[in-house]
Amino acid sequence: MRIAAFDDHKLGxxxxxxxxxxxxxxxxxxxxxxxxxxxxxxxxxxxxxxPEIERRAGARAGLPLDRVRLRSPVTRPxxxxxxIGNYREGTDRPPQxxxxxxxxxxxxxxxxxxxxxxxxxxxxxxxxxxxxxxxxREAKSVAEADAMDxxxxxxxxxxxxxxxxxxxxxxxxxxxxxxxxxxxxxWIVTKDEIPDPYALQVTVDVSGExxxxxxxxxMERPIHELVAYISSVSxxxxxxxICCGTNHQGLGALQDGDVVVTSISGIGxxxxxxxxxxxxxxxxxxxxxxxxxxxxxxxxxxxx
Amino acid sequence: xxxxxxxxxxxxxxxxDGIVDVSAAFADIPYRMSADRMPRVLAVLRxxxxxxxxxxxxxxxxxxxxxxxxxxxxxxxxxxFGNYREGTDRERQxxxMFLESPDSVIGPxxxxxxxxxxxxxxxxxxxxxxxxxARAxxxxxxxxxxxxxxxxxxxxxxxGRGLGRxxxxxxxxxxxxxxxxxxAIVTTDxxxxxxxxxxxxxxxxxxxxxxxxxxxxxxxVEILAFISSYMTLVxxxxIMCGTNHQGLGALQDGDHVVMTIxxxxxxxxxxxxxxxxxxxxxxxxxxxxxARGAARS
Numbered sequence: 192m193r194i195a196a197f198d199d200h201k202l203g204x205x206x207x208x209x210x211x212x213x214x215x216x217x218x219x220x221x222x223x224x225x226x227x228x229x230x231x232x233x234x235x236x237x238x239x240x241x242p243e244i245e246r247r248a249g250a251r252a253g254l255p256l257d258r259v260r261l262r263s264p265v266t267r268p269x270x271x272x273x274x275i276g277n278y279r280e281g282t283d284r285p286p287q288x289x290x291x292x293x294x295x296x297x298x299x300x301x302x303x304x305x306x307x308x309x310x311x312x313x314x315x316x317x318x319x320x321x322x323x324x325x326x327x328r329e330a331k332s333v334a335e336a337d338a339m340d341x342x343x344x345x346x347x348x349x350x351x352x353x354x355x356x357x358x359x360x361x362x363x364x365x366x367x368x369x370x371x372x373x374x375x376x377x378w379i380v381t382k383d384e385i386p387d388p389y390a391l392q393v394t395v396d397v398s399g400e401x402x403x404x405x406x407x408x409x410m411e412r413p414i415h416e417l418v419a420y421i422s423s424v425s426x427x428x429x430x431x432x433i434c435c436g437t438n439h440q441g442l443g444a445l446q447d448g449d450v451v452v453t454s455i456s457g458i459g460x461x462x463x464x465x466x467x468x469x470x471x472x473x474x475x476x477x478x479x480x481x482x483x484x485x486x487x488x489x490x491x492x493x494x495x
Numbered sequence: 496x497x498x499x500x501x502x503x504x505x506x507x508x509x510x511x512d513g514i515v516d517v518s519a520a521f522a523d524i525p526y527r528m529s530a531d532r533m534p535r536v537l538a539v540l541r542x543x544x545x546x547x548x549x550x551x552x553x554x555x556x557x558x559x560x561x562x563x564x565x566x567x568x569x570x571x572x573x574x575x576f577g578n579y580r581e582g583t584d585r586e587r588q589x590x591x592m593f594l595e596s597p598d599s600v601i602g603p604x605x606x607x608x609x610x611x612x613x614x615x616x617x618x619x620x621x622x623x624x625x626x627x628x629a630r631a632x633x634x635x636x637x638x639x640x641x642x643x644x645x646x647x648x649x650x651x652x653x654x655g656r657g658l659g660r661x662x663x664x665x666x667x668x669x670x671x672x673x674x675x676x677x678x679a680i681v682t683t684d685x686x687x688x689x690x691x692x693x694x695x696x697x698x699x700x701x702x703x704x705x706x707x708x709x710x711x712x713x714x715x716v717e718i719l720a721f722i723s724s725y726m727t728l729v730x731x732x733x734i735m736c737g738t739n740h741q742g743l744g745a746l747q748d749g750d751h752v753v754m755t756i757x758x759x760x761x762x763x764x765x766x767x768x769x770x771x772x773x774x775x776x777x778x779x780x781x782x783x784x785x786a787r788g789a790a791r792s
Binding site for chain 1: 570577594632669
């Protein structure tokens with residue numbers, strides 16, 4: 192099932208015919224305090240709502256997708272957890288130490304929105320396409336064997352990253368938390384529709400040029416391990432997002448006027464735009480230096 | 496004014512003779528849990544200030560079993576790196592901050608639960624915390640920035656060291672229970688100069704941290720200007736201003752921790768470790784020397 196947010200604070204399900212059926216009214220019984228409650232409520236009560244949602248999706252043609260404005264499928268999670276690295280980068284190196292950081296939930300944008308590059312003196316702004324996992328229940332210290340039960344579904348994430356800011360040598364990742372720097376779309380696909388999350392292809396096209404193009408089979412640590420470890424640190428809530436990290440072979444600069452299409456096979460595709468009032472310019476194409484540097488990380492004997 | 500949230504979900508104002516219930520001033524604000532509620536309360540605090548003060552002045556102190564953190568789950572929990580001169584006269588370092596898990600917050604009288612993870616040590620870091628009271632973006636680095644604040648409170652940024660991949664640990668600061676916060680939000684008008692507050696932290700009666708916020712590298716308004724140039728601040732966000740590392744020490748099972756910021760309040764918690772790991776007591780001189788030397792090279 193594909194769950195989409197659309198127009199102004201509405202939730203819908205994308206039916207087999209590709210149209211969008213509004214299910215916002217089904218969620219009013221839980222008395223949402225604001226639009227940010229709709230998705231967590233849907234997830235929390237999904238078991239009881241599912242028959243009616245399926246009936247509606249099958250019973251009537253909904254709105255054509257080109258007549259609605261899709262929004263970020265995640266509205267305001269309590270946490271956006273991002274993995275550091277987490278891809279082998281095409282090498283056969285052993286997995287590195289699992290590590291992660293938190294990204295500002297105020298950074299979220301959705302399909303058709305615009306990434307606004309701030310005037311800060313970044314060395315470059317990169318796109319990082321990632322598979323994102325949407326949490327399905329409150330989860331604390333879940334065992335790896337149970338971790339997939341804590342997942343509701345999958346969506347697509349682009350982790351916009353300003354490099355070269357902040358204090359050198361400490362990697363605060365604050366350059367990833369600028370407003371508009373967390374692009375999600377086009378919808379959430381429930382996990383039953385993705386039997387093998389390691390058999391997906393992730394791509395990014397910037398203004399028609401292919402940049403990232405990697406399989407999730409290259410992921411270092413599997414999703415159940417990520418969920419288990421992260422939940423051993425912090426309680427996760429329905430609608431929280433874990434972003435599985437990116438393969439850096441194919442990163443490139445984002446700059447004013449760029450049109451960015453991020454896709455994952457089996458999930459979908461969405462577009463966002465880039466604006467930079469300063470009209471800074473970087474070389475187009477793939478950033479080979481970053482690609483090489485990250486690939487080399489694993490070739491050293493051990494991470495510090 | 497000193498605003499608190501009681502363990503039975505009443506919003507109170509601390510007077511010298513006790514806590515007065517002012518929940519009536521916010522009765523129209525719907526909520527599901529205290530985590531939802533306080534950001535909404537703080538968003539209207541300024542406009543309802545007169546009503547709150549009237550209730551606080553006219554009411555009788557109530558029986559209070561305990562307090563929650565004044566913001567039990569902030570929309571964002573932001574922490575400044577370093578940010579103290581550590582008693583030296585060095586040049587200030589580049590300003591930087593990061594986000595911690597909002598689920599790490601606990602309230603006064605709570606228990607810090609040390610996880611079984613193989614850290615090298617768990618440190619306490621006593622910090623002045625800013626509580627945001629209004630949506631804000633691109634604040635100026637002067638006293639106008641303070642208008643975005645509801646007030647100040649105390650925070651202990653408990654830090655498990657040696658986890659993760661690179662540089663100083665950050666995930667080791669996000670464990671559930673690792674951010675004791677409180678006891679009250681002290682409104683900005685009660686703190687004429689946030690850069691001249693004494694911060695102390697004692698463990699089992701032994702004084703560990705004892706520093707002044709005058710040693711801060713980047714002041715409160717510079718912190719607000721910096722972070723709001725990156726991200727929109729929203730009511731209930733908590734920003735921890737960093738710590739002076741001269742006086743950090745280990746936290747371990749059974750420890751009783753008392754932190755005080757002059758004019759702001761006193762926050763007490765206990766520590767539990769089911770593994771009963773042990774570290775040397777007293778001040779960690781090694782990390783103190785390292786932090787002092789940080790920007791010398």
